Amino acid sequence: MKLNQSFFEKDTLIVAKELIGKILTYKSEKGTIKGIINETEAYTEEDEACHTFGGKKTKRNQTMFCKGGHLYIYFTYGMYHCSNIVTEKEGRGCAVLIRSVIPIAGIEIMKKNRNHKKENPKDLSNGPAKVCMAYGWDKNHNGIDTTKKDSQIYIEDLEYIPENITQTQRIGISKAKELDWRFKCDKFNKK
DNA sequence: TCCGAGATTCACT
DNA sequence: GTGAATCTCGGAG
Numbered sequence: 001m002k003l004n005q006s007f008f009e010k011d012t013l014i015v016a017k018e019l020i021g022k023i024l025t026y027k028s029e030k031g032t033i034k035g036i037i038n039e040t041e042a043y044t045e046e047d048e049a050c051h052t053f054g055g056k057k058t059k060r061n062q063t064m065f066c067k068g069g070h071l072y073i074y075f076t077y078g079m080y081h082c083s084n085i086v087t088e089k090e091g092r093g094c095a096v097l098i099r100s101v102i103p104i105a106g107i108e109i110m111k112k113n114r115n116h117k118k119e120n121p122k123d124l125s126n127g128p129a130k131v132c133m134a135y136g137w138d139k140n141h142n143g144i145d146t147t148k149k150d151s152q153i154y155i156e157d158l159e160y161i162p163e164n165i166t167q168t169q170r171i172g173i174s175k176a177k178e179l180d181w182r183f184k185c186d187k188f189n190k191k
Numbered sequence: 192t193c194c195g196a197g198a199t200t201c202a203c204t
Numbered sequence: 205g206t207g208a209a210t211c212t213c214g215g216a217g
Contacts (some may be wrong), residue, residue, distance in 0.1 A: 042208070049209065060202055077210050078199030097209060129210050173209050
C-alpha cells in the first residue's frame with residue numbers, strides 16, 4: 001500500500017519512527033529499486049541543526065516548506081547528496097532524513113549506480129549519501145511529490161514489522177546533538 | 192580493525 | 205570566503 005499525504009502530515013517525530021520498516025520505492029528507467037527504511041532522523045524548524053531553523057526560507061531549503069510527502073534532496077560536503085521526506089503541513093519546514101535502507105529489489109541497479117565498488121548489499125545504502133548514490137538521485141530529484149498518483153518515487157507499506165526500534169542521538173552534525181531524534185532498527189519480521 | 196585526513200561544490204553570509 | 209545532516213581510502217597498530 002502506497003503511503004498518502006496524511007501519513008506525512010503528522011508530527012515529525014512520529015513520522016520518523018513510523019517510517020522504519022516502510023519501503024522506499026523508485027521506478028527508474030533501468031528498473032524498480034526497493035529498500036526497507038531502517039534508519040531515520042527527525043529535523044524540525046525548532047531544531048538548530050535543521051536547514052530551516054527559525055523558519056528561515058532560502059533557495060536551498062524551500063522544498064522543506066512544501067506539503068508532507070515531498071522529496072527534499074540537498075547537496076553537502078562538495079560531493080554528496082542526502083535525501084529527506086518532508087513532513088507536517090505546508091509552510092512548516094520539517095523533514096525526516098533517510099539515513100539507511102536495506103535493499104530488497106533492484107540490487108543490481110544499485111550496485112551499478114555505486115560503480116560496483118561495494119558488492120555486499122548491506123554496504124550499498126547504509127548511509128544518507130549512499131542511499132542517494134544507490135538510487136541514483138541528485139538535486140534534479142529535489143521537490144518530487146511522492147504522494148502523487150503517477151510519481152516514480154514513493155513509499156509503501158509491505159508490512160515489515162520492526163522488531164526493536166532504538167532511539168539514539170544523531171550523528172554527523174555539530175549542533176543540537178543532544179536530541180535523541182535518530183531511529184534505527186536492524187531486524188524486521190514479515191507479517 | 193580502527194582512526195584520521197582528504198575530497199570538492201554549493202549556498203549562505 | 206567559509207563550512208557543510210558524509211564517505212572512502214590509506215596507514216598504523
